Amino acid sequence: MDRNIFTPEASFTIDELEARFPPRDLPAGACVTRFGPSPTGSMHIGGLYTSLVSRRVAHQSGGLFYLRIEDTDRKREVAGTVELILASLATYGLSPDEGEIADGKEIGQYGPYRQSERKPIYQSCVRWLLEQGHAYPCFASAEELQALRDAQAKHKVPPGYWGTWAIWRDKTAADVDAALAASQPFVIRLRSTGGRDERVTLPDTIRESLEFPANQTDVVLLKADGMPTYHLAHVVDDHFMRTTDVVRGNEWLASYPMHAEMFKLFGWVPPRFAHISPIEKNDGSSRRKLSKRSDPEASVGWYMEAGYPRDAVIEYLLNLIDGRFEDWRAANPGVSNEDFTIELERMNRAGALFDLAKLDSVSRDLVGAMSAGAIYDAALVWASDHASEFATRFGADGAYSQAILDIERHGERPRKDIVKWSDLAPDIGYFFDDTYAGLLPEAQTALAALQPAPPEGMLAAIAAAYDPALDRDQWLEWLRALGLSYGYAANVKAFKAAPDAFRGHFGDLAGALRIVLAARRNTPDLFELMQVLGKDRVVARLGAAAGW
RNA sequence: GGCCUGUUCGUCCAGUGGUUAGGACGCGGCCCUUUCACGGCUGAAACACGGGUUCGAAUCCCGUACGGGUCACCA
Numbered sequence: 369m370d371r372n373i374f375t376p377e378a379s380f381t382i383d384e385l386e387a388r389f390p391p392r393d394l395p396a397g398a399c400v401t402r403f404g405p406s407p408t409g410s411m412h413i414g415g416l417y418t419s420l421v422s423r424r425v426a427h428q429s430g431g432l433f434y435l436r437i438e439d440t441d442r443k444r445e446v447a448g449t450v451e452l453i454l455a456s457l458a459t460y461g462l463s464p465d466e467g468e469i470a471d472g473k474e475i476g477q478y479g480p481y482r483q484s485e486r487k488p489i490y491q492s493c494v495r496w497l498l499e500q501g502h503a504y505p506c507f508a509s510a511e512e513l514q515a516l517r518d519a520q521a522k523h524k525v526p527p528g529y530w531g532t533w534a535i536w537r538d539k540t541a542a543d544v545d546a547a548l549a550a551s552q553p554f555v556i557r558l559r560s561t562g563g564r565d566e567r568v569t570l571p572d573t574i575r576e577s578l579e580f581p582a583n584q585t586d587v588v589l590l591k592a593d594g595m596p597t598y599h600l601a602h603v604v605d606d607h608f609m610r611t612t613d614v615v616r617g618n619e620w621l622a623s624y625p626m627h628a629e630m631f632k633l634f635g636w637v638p639p640r641f642a643h644i645s646p647i648e649k650n651d652g653s654s655r656r657k658l659s660k661r662s663d664p665e666a667s668v669g670w671y672m673e674a675g676y677p678r679d680a681v682i683e684y685l686l687n688l689i690d691g692r693f694e695d696w697r698a699a700n701p702g703v704s705n706e707d708f709t710i711e712l713e714r715m716n717r718a719g720a721l722f723d724l725a726k727l728d729s730v731s732r733d734l735v736g737a738m739s740a741g742a743i744y745d746a747a748l749v750w751a752s753d754h755a756s757e758f759a760t761r762f763g764a765d766g767a768y769s770q771a772i773l774d775i776e777r778h779g780e781r782p783r784k785d786i787v788k789w790s791d792l793a794p795d796i797g798y799f800f801d802d803t804y805a806g807l808l809p810e811a812q813t814a815l816a817a818l819q820p821a822p823p824e825g826m827l828a829a830i831a832a833a834y835d836p837a838l839d840r841d842q843w844l845e846w847l848r849a850l851g852l853s854y855g856y857a858a859n860v861k862a863f864k865a866a867p868d869a870f871r872g873h874f875g876d877l878a879g880a881l882r883i884v885l886a887a888r889r890n891t892p893d894l895f896e897l898m899q900v901l902g903k904d905r906v907v908a909r910l911g912a913a914a915g916w
Numbered sequence: 917g918g919c920c921u922g923u924u925c926g927u928c929c930a931g932u933g934g935u936u937a938g939g940a941c942g943c944g945g946c947c948c949u950u951u952c953a954c955g956g957c958u959g960a961a962a963c964a965c966g967g968g969u970u971c972g973a974a975u976c977c978c979g980u981a982c983g984g985g986u987c988a989c990c991a
Contacts, residue, residue: 406991441990510989526918527987555989581919591989598991621920622986645922648984656984687940691929694940716929719984723927726941736954776953785953844950859950878950890952 373554373594378491382634385489389478389608398431400612403457403464404602406438407449411456411668413658413722414617414646419462420685421644422615424710426465431612435467436605437482440595456668460678478609483601490596493604493634494556494589502561502633503589506536507547507554530560530584537586556590560629568625573613573642573712583626599623603630611639615712618643642712645719647688658722665724675750675789677738679705680731686710687730688720701737728787736784740774743786750789758793761800768900772799775896783892798886799901804909807887812916814883820872822880826854830881831910836903840895851877884913 380388392400401422405415423433435457439445450468457463466476474481483490497503506529508516513529520527537559547554562568562582569579589600596604606614620627621643631638646657658666665671671681683705686693696708735743744766751759762769773796776783786792797803815822830850838846848858855871857863863873882891885906891897898906 404991408991438991444990506989513988521917524917553989575921578920585987588989593989595989597989601991617985618921619985619991624920643921645984687928691940694929698940718922720929721927723941726928729941732953781954783953847950873950875950882951888952892952894950 372551373556373590373592374491374495375487375594377488378495380488380492382493382496385492385608389610392610394432395430397429398612399426399429400431400434400610401426401615402434402436402467402606402609402611404436404438404605404616405449405453406441406444407446407453408444409446409449411449411453413666413668413671415453416456416460416462416668416681417647417685417688418615418617418644419457420460420682421642421689421710421712421715422613423462423464424706425613425615425712427706428709432465434476434478434609435464435481436609437468437484438598438601439482439484440591440598440601442484442593442595452669456672459672460668460681483596483605486601486605487594487596489608490600490604491590491594494596494600497558497589497633498556500633502559503556504537504539504559504586505544505547505554506534506557506586506588507544507552508535528585529557530586531564534586553592555588555592557586558589558626558630558633560584560586560626561633562625562629568628570624570628571640572624573640574644574715575717578621578624580625583629585626587626599626599630603627603634603636606639607631607634607636613640613642613712615642615644617646619646642715644715645717647722648719657719665722673754673790675747675754675791676727676731677734677746677788680727680734680788683734684727684730687726688716690714731787732784735786736782740770740777743773744770747789747792751792755790755793758797761803762792768799771900772796775892775900785892798888798891801905804887811883811887811913814887814889815880815913815916818880818883820876822877823854823871825914826850827880827884827910828914829854831907831914834898834903834906834910836899836906843895843898847877848874881910885909 392398394400403415403419403422405411419433425431426433435453437450437453451471454463454468454470463469466478467481468474480486494503508529512535516529516533516535517527520533525533534557536557560583562584564584566582567579568582569577571577587599588597590596602614605611624641624643628638648657683693683697686705686708689710690708693705693708697705700707738746748759748763751762785795798807830847833846833850835846851874852858854877856877857866857870857873860873860875863870878894879889881894882889882897885891885894885897885901901909
């Protein structure tokens with residue numbers, strides 16, 4: 369059987385492997401956790417969520433977090449995914465301490481960290497199981513397995529390769545040799561020891577303890593191509609990589625008894641398990657897992673492209689992990705979210721529904737607390753990757769861009785209008801002359817439709833008299849007086865008291881100026897806006913508009 | 917279908933036998949105001965259902981309903 373499934377290198381004894389991957393030298397209580405994505409095309413937000421939990425649990429205990437690429441299914445593998453995963457983790461500050469870090473480069477003594485390169489390790493372990501009688505070869509074809517399931521359905525018996533249904537479980541050596549001689553493809557299966565009505569109680573960090581029927585399935589350990597299944601790879605890797613805490617989605621709950629059985633047969637102490645609930649979304653009247661297929665926001669790339677600040681995504685996720693994070697954040701403004709302690713025991717058992725509005729709110733608050741310089745730096749990094757045209761404009765004059773961002777940002781109650789970096793281009797584009805030029809048609813239409821229309825000569829008069837040296841109060845006084853001379857009441861109250869006596873009120877005048885200067889009605893503070901635009905732009909734009 | 921698991925405002929959480937069931941996001945109103953955003957005040961909004969146990973149940977027990985997961989040579 370060795371000839372067509374085992375590689376010649378698969379000759380380690382268990383003791384040799386134990387010596388090669390010794391227990392880690394870490395302080396007592398330190399947790400070793402991992403993220404084990406399979407490289408099938410994209411990075412799911414759930415992977416980021418799991419990584420965040422795992423990494424924090426490890427770091428806050430003085431342990432480490434490693435990355436293991438679970439690429440045992442060559443059919444599903446999509447080139448470039450590992451790079452994408454690495455970039456996603458790096459973007460959100462979740463880079464692993466150990467494992468693959470960049471184009472094939474690894475750090476750590478417990479590798480290789482790609483399962484496809486660990487074949488000899490898995491196979492050596494399977495050899496041992498074979499020797500112990502805990503595993504056996506199975507030559508059943510896909511058709512035979514299907515026939516098996518059909519028969520089981522007919523007999524109303526649980527489907528699967530178990531008990532007396534496990535046709536190769538008790539074949540004689542002669543039968544095996546004959547199949548081998550005929551070069552039939554085969555797999556290696558676990559010889560399950562679970563009893564018919566046996567039940568097992570297994571610990572779980574989040575749910576305390578769980579009771580299941582014992583595993584009875586002779587699950588496939590080694591596939592016909594010699595690669596391990598997830599089940600075998602998980603048990604072998606988490607043992608030899610010395611994982612202390614497996615944090616994984618609760619879709620693994622059902623196979624937990626099987627994994628527990630394998631740890632037992634190997635004679636290994638299993639790690640602690642924390643099965644976390646997936647992030648879901650509403651779908652009509654029911655809820656379901658976020659799916660990469662139909663939900664763009666399921667993909668980490670979506671957040672990267674939109675330019676959500678790193679900590680916005682992280683803090684939103686921390687909120688899902690533990691609702692008390694929000695209170696902690698309110699009580700500890702400005703403190704790094706790394707100082708917030710995660711407790712697996714407190715994690716919610718039910719799946720959380722993804723809420724973009726909440727993410728936006730978290731992000732808005734976070735950006736609101738950032739300095740103009742910090743926003744500039746982060747946004748420029750984002751723009752150079754995702755919006756090159758904007759990056760050119762935005763980066764051309766850093767001082768000007770930062771002055772734009774600083775409008776209404778330096779006081780007690782900073783402006784909160786930026787959610788994500790991709791908001792920037794449409795929101796502040798008008799500060800840049802070339803973008804402003806493109807907006808002119810809209811501005812002209814808006815001004816023409818404006819009620820009350822600005823009177824003849826007023827814009828030119830404002831342009832002629834604008835003095836950027838005035839402070840805010842002086843500027844207001846000046847503009848109010850000028851407006852009054854053109855029939856604009858100084859405030860709404862005066863206007864409402866005698867609506868027929870005025871053309872409009874000061875707000876109407878400010879609205880007209882906004883349209884002309886910014887090509888839109890909604891802008892930050894007009895005084896600061898004009899300050900930042902500078903006298904030349906203000907005069908030029910007002911002057912041009914006088915002739916529209 | 918079997919097995920596992922879950923169910924407090926629309927959403928995320930708090931609540932571990934006695935609370936007017938609390939907060940946050942979102943939504944509505946009012947105020948502030950040169951628009952927008954901010955900020956302040958305020959409103960609507962929940963214990964899935966049915967039985968127990970108990971002086972008393974969102975909280976403990978049992979059922980029911982409805983979700984989710986899983987039953988692959990995918991992870």
